[in-house]
Amino acid sequence: MYGPPTPPSEFDLPLSGTAVWPGPEGIGESRFDDVPEQAAVELPPELGDDPRIALRRTLGMFATGVTVITTREGGQVHGMTANAFMSVSLEPPLVLISVDRRTKMCRLLHEGRTYGVSVLCESQSDLSDRFAGRVNPAAPDPRFEIVHDTPLVEGALAHFVANVTRSYWGGDHSLFLGRVEYARYTAERTPLLFHGGRYERLGTA
């Protein structure tokens, strides 16, 4: 009855394929059920009793920008605030997002699906809150433009449209590798930053 975990179909992807170079031996070869037994993270006691909170606080020292990931749901737009966005490759052009498996966004994304990434500028913290589920009724409604059939947040610093080419198991998150179809930015705005669980601006330290 209790066998090895069965990967959900979205993770049941071939490991070989379009890679131009296989990489160092062993990299990228582990399977869903090869994840080692969970070992406790060593954390200093002054960070408190809850190891998850302590780890999150420590990871929060890594300063990031803030994005809104968008996709279409029927005729509607669905958006989710995410700072777990990274560039992966220029050739082919690839980006990666990490999405909590409990979110609605995670249910909407799958291979072949396209997502938008809007990199927020410093005046858009209300939008970040809104797409993280904290709506400020006094803030104006977001406006979207549609590019490659994908919604993008108006007024952002940079925009990308990416098509999900692979999805990977990432513990309580799913990783969606996207091939970039469209990219643009404006040099006239400055980014919204996120550090230590708070919004920051360039030059405020």
Ligand SMILES: Cc1cc2nc3c(=O)[nH]c(=O)nc-3n(C[C@H](O)[C@H](O)[C@H](O)COP(=O)(O)O)c2cc1C
């Ligand atoms: C600054 C910030 C960054 C966030 N980054 C992520 C992230 O990278 N991945 C993620 O899954 N959730 C992230 N979240 C939380 C989601 O935005 C939040 O859970 C959202 O309500 C999920 O929306 P959905 O369930 O409607 O798709 C972040 C929230 C904030 C405020």
